[in-house]
Amino acid sequence: MSPLKPRLRIGLIANRSHQDAAGSALVQLFKRGEQSILALNPEWVVVGRTLDAIHSHGLSQLCDPHIRFPYGRDGGLMKLVAHVVNSDPHNSVDAVVYLIDPVDPSSVFPEALALKRQCVIHGKPFLSTLASACEWLELEALTSGSTTHLSEGRGFDLAKESIALIAHDAMKQKMLKIAEKHFHVLDQFEHRYATGTTGSLLNQLAQRIKGVDAGRYWVQPFLSGPMGGDAQIAELVLEKKIRRILFLEDPHVARQHEADIQLLERAARTVTDFSLVVSDVDGSDRWLQLMTQRLALSRA
Template sequence: MTTNSSAPSATTRPLRIGLIANRSHQDAPDSALVQLLRGARHSIAQLQPEWIVVGRTLDAIIAHDLLAVCGKHQRFPYGREGGLMKLVSRVVDNDPARTVDAVIYLIDPVDPSSVFPEAQALKRQCVIHKKPFLSTLASAREWLDLEAFNAGAAADAALNPGYALAGEGIALIAHDAMKERMLALAEKHFTLLDQFAHRYATGTTGGLLNQLAQKIKGEEAGRHWVQPFLSGPLGGDAQIAELVLEKKIRRILFLEDPHVARQHEADIQLLERAARTVSDFALVVSDAGGADRWLELISKRMAPTT
């Protein structure tokens, strides 16, 4: 999941969200698409977004009698007719009357279309343009909940267990060019991150985060603040993916540098695939600006009311 650091305010225009789901996430009465729209209906009612829905996904919404939940929408062509390619174009479009602010793409990790060039380009351009790319049911539900809560809606009580951070694990991963940004985020949101039961990281990032924790908490208290694994190229992503599959890590903050070729691209995709395998549980945040907003909104949602 990438998250938007500058979502449109209610005084400008509603959010515009691209929506697509792989076939296995559309058809069944308990599919991820159905769970999303039914489970998040109150958040959707608060936000009243405009949806841009790719072909067959809109057919499924109509078949499940959920069009009223969506509200305002625009149909894009079927994927085989270029609908997903058009959605990539809308991500990068600067025209406020055309651009999308977020993309929900419910990905089945064994669907061949999930590795088509347009699917990969969609995610990459969301990261570059700092827009949410929400590829699991859990990421879409949490994002809609946080944005609706920020807009004045009541928190979605069904999601409350996931915000009990004392029982949660988070992974903190950053490519070389993003490590300083990760440290800045961790320092800014240290109080929140410190509430997690477990923090995990790959390679150098883990060592740097433990040094930061020692500066903040003291040498002994911060020494093992993060459990470091191997570096990504040596298999650290795979080690973290196993904990995701075992549902020991729900949230993955993976600050990607989309502008460089990555020799261990397969390892990165493995970690994302793990999150999509447990779609109703895990989520990935992939850009720094969006991560800042995401952590801020989690803090706001968890703040005690007076």
């Protein structure tokens, strides 16, 4: 008899403005993702006040089983960082949903920044928008064998969608490998955008695959990140012209244009119910793999 598959463990926290209202992002997460959550049957690791809000909205049944961490001010977020890096399956999390309000000061506290960085380092999804959390839950639920949880095509008609492809210098070759491996999916997007050198490299890849003329403008390149390319893409995100951002970050180097990187992430969090960011190599590869399965089911 094969061993039982371990239950997925998801860390969960939401900034205060995403907790209290009946239509808050936290409430929408559980209502929009209800069927995916039921299919996955995960265990939740929830920071104090967020769990209080879940109870107050009558959503407890979708958040069981769960482990309660202290309030953020009492170290709950710090404990969540520790569980990201822990290799013990009984004291770790597989993914983090952190619904971030970009104007909440706590979103730039050291523990909040460390949480995202450690997720990238350890290849664990860091889901900071409502859209990213809902799409991740829906795609991951495919691994349970479920197809009844699928949404009514929110953003899955790729012929009407755009994607941004960005990679730091040390990650550009990994971006090219991912793009080549999943070229068929990326080629279905109506528009592809990239910053500077990444865009040029991706167009060279497309020319090799599709031919010189057909691949020449496969990606629309903007300025490099340090010269303002991140800001150019952020504007399209705010205008809801780019839903998905594949941003391969190198968390091990100091970045002089850190503010520009945060600006792009802030733009996605401003339109939390629309845009999503994938920031690590393993997560990007898995996301595109599951996206391929999801698109096949849409056509079936």
